[in-house]
Amino acid sequence: MNKLRILLVDDDEDDRQFFADALEGIELNTQLHLLENGKSCMEYLNKETENLPDLIFLDLNMPIMNGFECLEAIRSTPHLKDIMVAIYSTSSAERDIEETFEKGANIYIKKPSSFNELKKSLKQVVKMNWSYHLNDFKKENFLLKV
Amino acid sequence: MNFLKNIVDDSKDAIVYVMPIDPQESNNTDFKIVYANVAAQTLLVSSKNTLVDHTIAEIEKLSLIEGLQNALQEVFESQEQVNIPLYAALAEQTGYTYATLKGNGEGVVLTFLFNIENDILKTNAGFLESANDKRIINEQELAGIINNSVLDSFNNIICYVKPTYDANGEIEDFKIEYINNRMVEITREEPSLIIGKTLLEYYPQNSTNGVLQLLRECYTTEENVEFLRQYHFNDEDFWFSNRAIKMNDGIMLFSKDVSREKEYEEQLFVQNRLLTEAESVASIGSFRWNLAKTDVKYSDNVYRLFGYEPNEFESNYERLLSFVHVNDVERVKKGFRDAREHKGRTDLVFRIMTKTKEIKYLNTIGECFKKDVNWYMVGVIRDVTRQIEIESNLQARNAELKRTNSDLEAFNRVASHDLQEPLRKIQMFISRLSDEEKGRMNQKSQGYLEKVKSSSDRMRNLINNLLSYSKVEEVVELPKSVNLNDVLDNVLDDLGERINELKAQISADDLPIVNGVQFQLEQLFTNLISNSLKYIKPNTETNIQIKSTIISKNELPQELSLSNDVYVKLQFLDNGIGFEAQYEKKIFEIFQRLHGKNEFTGTGLGLSICKKIVESHNGAIMAKGKPNVGAEFIVYLPVLI
Structure with a gap:
């Protein structure tokens, strides 16, 4: 079985570390790539056309190019528009959630405040049967409450 | 017949006697004026020109009266009585509102009735202006034309009395020589039953109500007397407005039944009192404005609102504008102009400068309505300075509150949102620390870590609550x-x-x-x-x-x-x-x-x-x-x- 390719875009070094550790901790067959803002994300995605990620975790509040802009760029690029995007942010503001869903996000995860919770939610997301859920996501967005 | 002519000339009602130019022609014949009294002369043409011998069509004011020619024709044939209204401009300028046409043998008597209701409240006995005898036609002609039916077409009771003397040569009473048939409407008595009686025989109270004395004075001093008296006929009270004029060797008495006007006057008096009271209590003034004119009638309180005593300034539109604040004048002018044009409602708030150089805010609300031929605007003026001040204070305070609120909101956002970020990290590190060091820390360190953990939990709780507190309003x-x-x-x-x-x-x-x-x-x-x-x-x-x-x-x-x-x-x-x-x-x-x-x-x-x-x-x-x-x-x- 192929590894699930995951891309995390987050400017916070600690958060990147937490994420990487948590992903490693859940011991599932994944491959992680880390980037620090929207701009580097778009450069990466436009370059690695052969080896695109299956799932992108996107922080919202980032310098240079923030999560909203990056999401818009992904959804307006033909070869990227079908990639699963999970928003991964501290914000729990109603309007942020709504806006990202409007712009085409598939999942919204509020950054948890305990390591165990983080592992739990990553497990949930990674273990999802993507192809099975694909149509559901398109119909209805998915807010992951942890 | 001399006194009859005098009566007719003395009347404020304008009287014109017309005859058809060609009586044989049944249709479309014009009428020629054969007699006109002074009032008619004044009403219809300037005093220099004469009406007599002109046709109706030649007199502009007559030709403008709609349907007059037809009505004359009709009345001439039927010999009946018809009333037709005068056109608006004429009525407005002169106070005459309609004309009565009455067939009279060879011709038609045209009587333009002066609108007594307008006049009566101004001068109670003023329905007959003194008229200097201007002979318009010679007396013989007049005698040929005028008969009692002309006098009977008057609104007024007309009576001619001659004095009777006692043994000492003093006037003791007056004998009624003539009375027109207006009394019939009041007492149901034919003139023939009254003529020949003396005033005291006919109405004994005339000696006690001072009328007899007044007539004596009128006769001896030859000065006109006007008086208002209450009479009692058939269990009913009547008010008569009277005017006595010495004429030859008798007195001409003109009496007008003003009972209704008197009643209205009383009602009006009461209502005016009430209004004045109400106005001064509510610091409201009212006005009435004939839109065709510049004069505006103000209530006393309007003057007080401007800091003046009643009637201290001229009551016209221009003067009113002179009080209005320079920056508001155009708006006020436009408001009134619009209301005048569209006969609509005005509702204006504007600043004025009072007599004592005080700035006040006034609110005027006016509505237009039509009475008879004239458009009027009636409305109120009230002082809204306090309301405006309170309102603007409120606005300032609201703005301040809004600022404070948005400051608070910003603070809340910072406190709740931006504090969450580092707090989350603290909690994350604590959770990792306690996971990884489980069992390796001594009791004391374990206790410290627990304290850090519960403190950060409390902080999270606080932040969440703060956030939801500030969110209640932004739902x-x-x-x-x-x-x-x-x-x-x-x-x-x-x-x-x-x-x-x-x-x-x-x-x-x-x-x-x-x-x-x-x-x-x-x-x-x-x-x-x-x-x-x-x-x-x-x-x-x-x-x-x-x-x-x-x-x-x-x-x-x-x-x-x-x-x-x-x-x-x-x-x-x-x-x-x-x-x-x-x-x-x-x-x-x-x-x-x-x-x-x-x-x-x-x-x-x-x-x-x-x-x-x-x-x-x-x-x-x-x-x-x-x-x-x-x-x-x-x-x-x-x-x-």
Whole structure:
């Protein structure tokens, strides 16, 4: 079985570390790539056309190019528009959630405040049967409450 | 016949006698004027020109009267009486409102009736202006034309009396030589029954009411006398406005029945008094403006509003404008212009400078209406300076409040949102630290870590509450019908763990449906119930009761000012530790905690959030407590019936 390719875009070094550790901790067959803002994300995605990620975790509040802009760029690029995007942010503001869903996000995860919770939610997301859920996501967005 | 001519010439009613030019021609013949009295002369042509010998068509004012030619033709043939209205411009300028046409043998008598109602209140006996005898036609001609029917067509009682003398040569009475048939309408007596009697025989009170004396004076001094007297005929009271004129060896008496006018006058007097009183109490003035003119009639209070004594300044439109603040003048002009043009309503607020150089705000509201041929604007002027000042103070304070609010909001955002970020990290590191170092730390360090953990948990709690407190007002969701039973079920579900832990007994009435925001109402119920689950008495079974009663507005506690008609009164009762009655209000204030932090968990925001939610639902919340007995929270929410 192929590894699930995951891309995390987050400017916070600690958060990147937490994420990487948590992903490693859940011991599932994944491959992680880390980037620090929207701009580097778009450069990466436009370059690695052969080896695109299956799932992108996107922080919202980032310098240079923030999560909203990056999401818009992904959804307006033909070869990227079908990639699963999970928003991964501290914000729990109603309007942020709504806006990202409007712009085409598939999942919204509020950054948890305990390591165990983080592992739990990553497990949930990674273990999802993507192809099975694909149509559901398109119909209805998915807010992951942890 | 000489006196008859005098009567006719003396009348304020304009009288014209016309004859057809060609009596044989049944259609379309014009009429020629053969006689006109002074009033007619003044009314219809300038004094230099004469009416006599002209045709109707040649006199512009007559030719403008719609249907006059036809009416003359008709009356000439039928010999009956017809009234036709005069055209607006003529009526407005002169006060004559309609013409009476009466067939009279060879011709038609045209009487233009002066609008007595307008005039009578100004001068009670002034319906006959003195007219210098201008001979328009010679007396013989007049005698040929005029007969009593002309006099009978008058509105007034006309009577000619001659004095009778006693043995000493003093006037003791007057004998009635002539009276027209107007008395018939009042006393049902034919003139023939009156003529020949003396004034005292006919109406003995004439000696006691001073009339006899007045007539004596009139006769001896030859000066005209005017007087108003009340008479009593057939059990009815009449007011007569009288004028006596010495003529030859007798007195011509003109009397006008002004009973109705007198009655109106009294009513008007009473109403005016009432209005004046009301105006000065309410500091309102009123005005009446004939739109065709520049004169405006003000009530006394209008002058006072401008800082003047009644009638101290000229009552016209231009003068009014001179008080108006320069920056408002154009707007006021335009407002009145529009109202004048469209006969609509004006409602203007403008500044004026009073006599004492004081700036005042006035509000004038006027409505246009039509009476007879004229358009009038009637309205009120009131001083709204205080309202405006209060309003602008309020606006300034509102703006300030808004600023403070948005400052607070910004602070809240920073405090809640930006603080969350580092806090989350702290908690994340703590959780990793406690995971990884489990069992490796000594007891003391383990204890420190626990303290760090619980402090950061409290901080998170506080931040979340702050966030939801500031969020109550920025709800995007529109209110919907919310079943409070569902709200309660959800809340009890969420609190299930704590309820089971305490083995708390919770009972609730059937709850109504209200208009509101579901998640806010859930938060309200959560906060109130978890409050009861928090402040429990040790070694006592926790009991929570939720009661619901539908009440009408007048059953609300008096200190609440709520406007809906029907409310649900929700009572959340518990048997917990309660609180002192003095804290009943304080308990809802932000960050108000009645207990030390270590006794009970909590941020001191829960009840402030409740208050905010209830108030944003147009309701009210109150608290009642008794130490060691329990607490009661009462929520009033409007319900739709």
